[in-house]
Amino acid sequence: MDIEEIFQSLSVLVADPNLSEGKRVELLDRIKKLAAVLERPEDVLTKLAFSPSQFMTARVATELKLFDVIVRQGKVNSEELAETTGANKVLIERLLRVLTASGMVDEAGVSTYTPNKITKTLTSRTGEAMIRAFWDIKLKSMARIPEYLHHTGYKNPEDATNGPFQFAYGLKDQPFFDWLHEPKRAREHDTMHTYFEGDRGSRPDWVKWFPVEEKFFKNVKTQKDDVVMVDVAGGRGHDLDAFVRRFLDxxxxxxxxxxPMVLDDRALELHSKIEKIAMDFWKDQPVSGARIYYMKFIMHDWNDERCLQILTNVTAAMTKGYSFLVVEDFIIPDQGCPLLAALFDMQMMNALSAMERTEGQWVKLLKAAGLRVEGCYPPPGDGTGIIVAELK
Structure with a gap:
C-alpha cells in the first residue's frame, strides 16, 4: 500500500462520525503503515534499541510522583518540581525531555510542563501499577530470556516451575503465583492485582459487544436462588462487577x-449482589449448576496439562444442557496477529512458561476436557475474544 492509498483510506475512516472500536484499530493500523513508509529502517532499529530508556524514565517519574504533581498543579516548571519532589533540577529536566518527546507530558514553555490525557492515566491506580509490575517484577526475567533459551537449546517454555522467571530469580520449582503470594511480597501482590484490574486497557468490556442476552438468557429465566455467574479466580472482581451492573434486571x-488472600483485599467496592467464596481451582469447584462459569486470563497462565486439571473441576460442576463455560482470552489468528496479542504471548512465556492460543488450540484443549465449543468470537478490535463451550 503506497502513501496515496494510505491517505485515502485514512480520510474515509476519520470522516466516520461513529468510529467503532474495530474502525479505531483499523485507523491505527493504517497510521502505522504510513509511519513504516516514512521511517528509515535504521531509525526504526535505533528507536527499538533506546526504548528501554523511555520505560526507565517513566518508572523513575512514577517513583518521584512527577505525573501526580504535574496533574495537580496543571502547569509547573522544573524548579517547582525539584522543590516538591526533592530531586535535582537538572535531573528533572533530563527526565522530562524524554517524557515530553514521547508524549507522556506536554511542554508549555522552557522547562515548563502541563498534563495531557496520558499524564492523567499514569496517575491512576492501574496506570501506575502497570509501570511498576512490568519494570519491578517482570523485566528482570525478560532481560534474561535470551540466556535462558540458549541454556535450554531453544525449547518452547512449558514448565511453570522451571522457566525464564525461575531462571532469573534463582527459584527452585516455584511457580510465579506461589512466589507472588508469599506473605513477604505484599507490595508485589498488590501491584500485580491492581494491574490486573486495568489489563483490558481502554478496550470495551466483553458485555458491551458480545450478545450476552441472546446467548445465555433468551430462553432461560433465572430465579433469585439460581447462580447466574461464577467468576473463577476472578481476582478483585472487576469483571464480575461490570457484568452485574450491565444486567441488573x-x-x-x-x-x-x-x-482467600485475594478475596480479603478491599481495594474495590463491589456490587452488593456479588458474594465471595474462597476456592482453589486445583482442588474443586464448590458451586454447582451455574448458568455461566467465566474465566478471564486463566487458561493462558498454564500449559494444556495443567489447564485440563482446572477444567476437570469446572466441568464436574456444570449441568449438561444448561451451563456454559465462557473463556475470555486472546484468540491468536493464524496470520496477521495484532501486536498487543503477540506481546501478551511473550509475557506469558516470560513469567509463566505459558502461551496465548489460536482458535484451533482452544478447540483442541476444550474438546479434551469433555466440552463442545459453541463458538470462538473475535473482539471488535485487537483485544480479547470470547470462547463459549458446553458439556458434550
Whole structure:
C-alpha cells in the first residue's frame, strides 16, 4: 500500500462520525503503515534499541510522583518540581525531555510542563501499577530470556516451575503465583492485582459487544436462588462487577472465587449482589449448576496439562444442557496477529512458561476436557475474544 492509498483510506475512516472500536484499530493500523513508509529502517532499529530508556524514565517519574504533581498543579516548571519532589533540577529536566518527546507530558514553555490525557492515566491506580509490575517484577526475567533459551537449546517454555522467571530469580520449582503470594511480597501482590484490574486497557468490556442476552438468557429465566455467574479466580472482581451492573434486571446469584488472600483485599467496592467464596481451582469447584462459569486470563497462565486439571473441576460442576463455560482470552489468528496479542504471548512465556492460543488450540484443549465449543468470537478490535463451550 503506497502513501496515496494510505491517505485515502485514512480520510474515509476519520470522516466516520461513529468510529467503532474495530474502525479505531483499523485507523491505527493504517497510521502505522504510513509511519513504516516514512521511517528509515535504521531509525526504526535505533528507536527499538533506546526504548528501554523511555520505560526507565517513566518508572523513575512514577517513583518521584512527577505525573501526580504535574496533574495537580496543571502547569509547573522544573524548579517547582525539584522543590516538591526533592530531586535535582537538572535531573528533572533530563527526565522530562524524554517524557515530553514521547508524549507522556506536554511542554508549555522552557522547562515548563502541563498534563495531557496520558499524564492523567499514569496517575491512576492501574496506570501506575502497570509501570511498576512490568519494570519491578517482570523485566528482570525478560532481560534474561535470551540466556535462558540458549541454556535450554531453544525449547518452547512449558514448565511453570522451571522457566525464564525461575531462571532469573534463582527459584527452585516455584511457580510465579506461589512466589507472588508469599506473605513477604505484599507490595508485589498488590501491584500485580491492581494491574490486573486495568489489563483490558481502554478496550470495551466483553458485555458491551458480545450478545450476552441472546446467548445465555433468551430462553432461560433465572430465579433469585439460581447462580447466574461464577467468576473463577476472578481476582478483585472487576469483571464480575461490570457484568452485574450491565444486567441488573437478571435475577440470581453472582459468585466471585479466588484464594482467600485475594478475596480479603478491599481495594474495590463491589456490587452488593456479588458474594465471595474462597476456592482453589486445583482442588474443586464448590458451586454447582451455574448458568455461566467465566474465566478471564486463566487458561493462558498454564500449559494444556495443567489447564485440563482446572477444567476437570469446572466441568464436574456444570449441568449438561444448561451451563456454559465462557473463556475470555486472546484468540491468536493464524496470520496477521495484532501486536498487543503477540506481546501478551511473550509475557506469558516470560513469567509463566505459558502461551496465548489460536482458535484451533482452544478447540483442541476444550474438546479434551469433555466440552463442545459453541463458538470462538473475535473482539471488535485487537483485544480479547470470547470462547463459549458446553458439556458434550
Amino acid at each position: 437478571v435475577q440470581g446469584r453472582y459468585v466471585l472465587q479466588d484464594l
